[in-house]
Amino acid sequence: TTNGSKDSRKSKDKLLGGLLTADFDEDSCLSRYESSLYRKPSPYKPSRYLVSKLRSYEMLHKRCGPGTEAYKKATEILGHDDENHSTKSVGECRYIVWIAVYGLGNRILTLASLFLYALLTDRIMLVDQRTDISDLFCEPFPGTSWLLPLDFPLTDQLDSFNKESPRCYGTMLKNHAINSTTTESIIPSYLCLYLIHDYDDYDKMFFCESDQILIRQVPWLVFNSNLYFIPSLWLIPSFQSELSKLFPQKETVFHHLARYLFHPTNQVWGMITRSYNGYLSRADERLGIQVRVFSKPAGYFQHVMDQILACTQREKLLPEVFVLETQVTNTSRSSKLKAVLVTSLYPEYSEILRQMYWKGPSSTGEIIQIYQPSQEIYQQTDNKLHDQKALAEIYLLSLTDYIVTSDSSTFGYVAQGLGGLKPWILYKPKNHTAPEPPCVRAVSMEPCFLRAPLYGCQAKKVNITPFVMYCEDRITGLKLV
Ligand code: GDP
Numbered sequence: 287t288t289n290g291s292k293d294s295r296k297s298k299d300k301l302l303g304g305l306l307t308a309d310f311d312e313d314s315c316l317s318r319y320e321s322s323l324y325r326k327p328s329p330y331k332p333s334r335y336l337v338s339k340l341r342s343y344e345m346l347h348k349r350c351g352p353g354t355e356a357y358k359k360a361t362e363i364l365g366h367d368d369e370n371h372s373t374k375s376v377g378e379c380r381y382i383v384w385i386a387v388y389g390l391g392n393r394i395l396t397l398a399s400l401f402l403y404a405l406l407t408d409r410i411m412l413v414d415q416r417t418d419i420s421d422l423f424c425e426p427f428p429g430t431s432w433l434l435p436l437d438f439p440l441t442d443q444l445d446s447f448n449k450e451s452p453r454c455y456g457t458m459l460k461n462h463a464i465n466s467t468t469t470e471s472i473i474p475s476y477l478c479l480y481l482i483h484d485y486d487d488y489d490k491m492f493f494c495e496s497d498q499i500l501i502r503q504v505p506w507l508v509f510n511s512n513l514y515f516i517p518s519l520w521l522i523p524s525f526q527s528e529l530s531k532l533f534p535q536k537e538t539v540f541h542h543l544a545r546y547l548f549h550p551t552n553q554v555w556g557m558i559t560r561s562y563n564g565y566l567s568r569a570d571e572r573l574g575i576q577v578r579v580f581s582k583p584a585g586y587f588q589h590v591m592d593q594i595l596a597c598t599q600r601e602k603l604l605p606e607v608f609v610l611e612t613q614v615t616n617t618s619r620s621s622k623l624k625a626v627l628v629t630s631l632y633p634e635y636s637e638i639l640r641q642m643y644w645k646g647p648s649s650t651g652e653i654i655q656i657y658q659p660s661q662e663i664y665q666q667t668d669n670k671l672h673d674q675k676a677l678a679e680i681y682l683l684s685l686t687d688y689i690v691t692s693d694s695s696t697f698g699y700v701a702q703g704l705g706g707l708k709p710w711i712l713y714k715p716k717n718h719t720a721p722e723p724p725c726v727r728a729v730s731m732e733p734c735f736l737r738a739p740l741y742g743c744q745a746k747k748v749n750i751t752p753f754v755m756y757c758e759d760r761i762t763g764l765k766l767v
Contacts, residue, residue, distance in 0.1 A: 298322075298327075299322055299327055300319045300320075300322045301319075302321075302322065302328070302332070302545055302546075303328075303331045303332050303337075304332060304334075304337040305332045305336075305337065305340070305542060305545055305546050306318065306319070306545075306546065307340075307341065307344060307428050309344075309428035309429065310428050314424070314552075315424035315425075315549050315551065315552065316552055316555050317424070317549045317550045317551075317552075317554075317555040317558070318424060318549040320555070320559075321545075321549070324558075324559070324562055324685055325684075325685060325705075328541070328545070328706050329706065330535060330538045330541055330542070330706060332538075332542045333531070333532060333533065333534055335531045335532055336532045336533065336542060339405055339532060340405075340546060343404070343405055343410075343427075344427050344428060344429075346379075346408070346410055347410045347427045347430050347432070348427070348428075348429050348430045349378070349379070350378070350379035350381070350410045351410060351412075351427070351430035351431060351432075352412070352430070352431050352433065352434070352435045353430075353431075356377055356378070356379040357379065359377055359379075360377065360379050360380075360381060360505060360506070361438065361439055363475045363505060364439045364440060364475050364476055364506060379410065379505075380407075380408070380409045380410075380504075380505050380506070380507075381409055381410055381411075381412060381505065381506050381507070382400050382403065382404050382409045382410070382411045382412070382507050382508075382509060383411075383412055383413075383414065383434055383438075383440075383444070383506065383507065383508040383509065384396065384397055384400050384411060384412070384413045384414060384509055385414045385444050385445075385447070385508065385509065385510050386413075386414050386416070386417040386419060386668075387482070387510060387511075387512055388512040388667070389665060389667050389676075389696065389697065390422075390667065390673055390676045390677060390680070390697070390700075391680070391695065391696030391697035391698070391699060391700050392512040392696045393419075393512075394544070394548060394680075394696070394700045395512075395513070395514035395540075395696050395699065395700065395733055396509065396511045396512060396513065396514070397411075397413070397547060397548075398514070398516070398540055398543040398544060398547060399511070399513070399514055399515050399516050399519075400509055400511070401543060401547060402516055402519065402539070402543060403519065405532070406519065406525050406528060406529070407502060409507070411432065412432060412433065412434040412438075413432050413433060413434055414434055414444060415433040415434060415436070416436070416441075417668050418668060418669075418670045418673050418674075419433075420433060420551075421551060421553070421554075421670050421673070421674060422550065422551060422554060422673055422674060422677050423547075423548055423549060423550065423551065424549040424550070424551055426546065426547045426548075426549065440476065440506075440508065444508065447478035447480065447508055447510045448480065448510065449480055449482070449484070449485070449486075449489075451478060451480070453474075453476070453477065453478050454477070454478040454479065454480045454489070454510075455477055455478065455479050455480070455488075455489065455491070455492060455497075455501065456480055456485065456486060456488035456489030456490075456491065456492075457480075457488070458477075459488045459491055460488045464500070466491070466494075466496045466497045466499070466500040467496060473500075473503045473504055474504055475504070475505055475506060476504065476505065476506035476507070476508060477501065477504045477506070477507055477508070478507075478508040478509070478510060479492055479501075479507060479508070479509045479510070479511065480510050480511075481509065481510070481511035481512075481513050481515060482510060482511060482512050482513070483512060483513065483736065483737045485737070487741075487742060490739040490742060490744075491742070491743070493515075493518045493519075493521070493522060493739050493742075493743065493744055494522075494742065494743035494744075495522055495523055495524060495743065498522060498524065513735060513736065513737055514540070514696070514699065514733040514734070514735050514736070515735055515738075516539055516540070516735070516766070517732075517735040517738060517754050517764040517765055517766050518735060518738050518739060518744060518764065520536075520751070520753070520754065520766065521744050521747040521748065521751060521754070536732075536753045536766045536767065537730035537731055537732045537766055537767055538731075539732065539766060540699075540703035540731075540732055540733055541703050541704070541706050541731060541732075544700065544703050544704045545704065548704070550677055550678070550681060553674060554674050554677050554678050554681075557659075557674065557675070557678040558678045558681050558682055558685075561657075561659050561678065561682055562682065562685060565625060565627070565655070565657040566625045566627060566657070566682070566685065566686070568623065568625075569623045569624060569625035569655065570622045570623050570624065571622070571623075571624045571625070571687055571688075572624075572625045572626075572627065572685070572686040572687045572688075573598075573603055573604065573624060573625070573626045573627070573686055573687065573688050573689070573690070574626075574627045574628075574629070574682070574683040574686035574688070574689035574690070574701065575594060575598070575626060575627070575628045575629070575635075575689070575690045576628075576629050576630070576683055576689065576690065576691045576692055576695065576697060576698045576701060577590065577594065577628065577629070577630035577632070577635045577692060578630070578631075578691075578692035578695040578697060578698065579630075579631075579632070579692075580692075580694070580695075580714070581715070584631070584632075585632055586632050586634035586635065587715075587718065589715055589718050589719050589720045590635070590715060590720070591634075591635060591638060592720040593712055593713075593715060593720035593721065593724045593725075594635065594639075594690070594712065594724075596720060596724040596725075597690060597710060597712055597723075597724040597725035598690060600723075600724065601710055601725065601727075603688055603690065603710070604624075604626070604654065605648035605649045605650040605652055605654070606648070606649045607642055607643060607645070607646040607647070607648055607649070608646050608647050608648075608649060609645075609646050621651055621652060621653045622650075622651070622652045622653070623652070623653045623655060624652050624653065624654050624655070625655045625657060626639065626654060626655065626656045626657065627657055627658075627659075627682055627683060627686055628656060628657070628658040629658065629659070629660075629679040629680075629682070629683055629697075630658065630661070631661070631662050631663055631664065631665065632661060632663065633658065633661035635658075636656050636657070636658035639654075639656045640656040643656065659675065659678065659679055659682065660675045660679065662675065662676075676697070680697060680700050680701045680704070681701075681704065683698075683701035683702075683705065684700075684701045684702070684703075684704035684705030684707070685705065686705065686707070688707065688710075689701060689702060689705065689707050689709045689710070690709060690710045690711075690712060690725065691709040691710070691711055691712065692711075692712050693711055693712060693713055693714045693759035693760070694714065694734070694736060694759050694760055694763075696733065698711075699733035699734065700733070702728070702731050702733075703731055703732065703733055705731075706731055707731055708727060708728045708729070708730065708731050709727075709728050709731075710725045710726065710727050710728070711725055711726055711727075711728055711758050711759045712724060712725045713725060713726065713759065714759070726758050726759075728758055729755065729758065729765075729767050730765060730766060730767040732765045732766040732767070733765065734757035734758075734759065734760055734763040734764070734765045735757075735763055735764045735765065736757070736760055736763045737762075737763070738762070738763055738764035740762060740764075748764065753766055753767055754766060754767070755767050
């Protein structure tokens with residue numbers, strides 16, 4: 287059953303099968319240990335190897351993190367490329383810097399990607415804190431911080447690491463400023479990796495084995511990325527066996543990483559729990575519907591509404607409504623209650639659903655309750671409250687029993703992965719009409735790498751690797767199954 291009452295479920299597994307460390311103070315971040323009160327236990331267990339890898343990562347982060355001697359030493363070499371010896375004296379600590387770009391879903395997916403890359407390459411990950419990241423998430427690593435100190439020597443340059451930047455790997459390859467095949471290459475003290483959706487073939491060389499050998503030696507890597515690039519890491523031969531040990535169930539990569547890394551701050555957790563306890567917990571079943579409209583202009587469209595109704599009714603996620611007044615239905619106080627959480631920038635979709643299930647009885651006798659926490663109208667990334675609402679809604683979607691998501695939306699990908707849910711994906715509408723069929727059930731809960739490299743060094747592997755497939759919602763994207 288899906289009895290949602292919080293009190294009926296004692297938390298038996300607040301550390302999520304060893305995924306979480308017990309080393310944190312509970313009050314500073316209630317969501318970390320309370321999430322298990324709101325979620326059904328995940329059927330997917332983290333491997334013991336992943337658990338031990340996380341514990342050793344935490345130790346490494348403590349040794350190398352901000353405020354340590356090692357961090358100080360590592361930052362001192364920045365900008366001293368000419369002295370060839372300087373990079374050699376860097377010590378055991380090597381770093382990855384995450385820059386906040388694009389919307390929250392994009393950001394969460396790149397944080398997870400960078401973190402896994404850090405695990406694979408024995409680096410620690412530090413995050414650019416100039417935006418509102420610390421208003422959204424608690425610290426994930428105990429006894430240290432993942433926030434990049436504001437006085438980091440390259441802070442002023444972080445925003446210049448774009449497509450043309452002479453410090454980015456692809457540009458350096460193009461300009462012959464670096465060469466992955468000769469061993470005499472001078473190893474720079476830092477390198478930026480440009481992995482944004484419009485990246486080119488040189489940038490994509492990041493995913494080649496020989497380039498990884500060179501990149502591995504660079505003490506500081508700064509990632510400017512908005513892509514979930516984990517599927518392509520599996521296609522790099524030297525990473526594959528380690529990845530299989532970490533994640534014997536391949537479609538659980540983001541699921542575990544997200545539950546490990548992303549713990550909403552107390553402020554956001556308050557929003558989540560108030561919504562959940564007020565509108566979702568008493569329902570017998572919970573359905574999430576995420577409506578993201580990518581057309582320009584965006585907003586309310588009849589064909590999108592038609593598509594949502596066609597999908598949810600055909601897939602029996604929502605009942606039909608009797609329109610005839612004469613229809614006698616026996617809804618009683620004990621009727622099954624189904625709560626529908628709608629998330630969208632726009633208010634109309636949920637409002638139409640709400641009226642529909644009020645005006646007429648449902649064909650199944652179920653009572654349908656519609657709830658949309660916010661209606662922001664416009665994307666306002668980096669506005670603190672706006673981003674907090676977005677995170678709360680992503681998280682709430684992940685607490686439902688079934689979800690319907692919009693195609694190619696990282697917002698939806700995060701919700702499905704956190705929740706361990708295989709969504710029904712609404713296909714991208716064409717020519718302002720609802721597509722037929724309106725939606726498809728995803729094969730796995732993994733996010734899609736929307737702009738995966740399909741040629742070059744990865745070309746052969748894409749087609750012969752059984753656990754990567756082209757995404758349901760993007761024929762040129764790749765996902766793990
Ligand atoms: P994507 O663009 O769909 O891949 O998702 P992103 O999360 O990266 O960017 C979309 C941004 O628009 C979100 O981060 C929010 O700021 C905003 N947004 C989009 N849809 C919603 C929604 O349903 N609820 C809320 N609160 N914000 C949304």
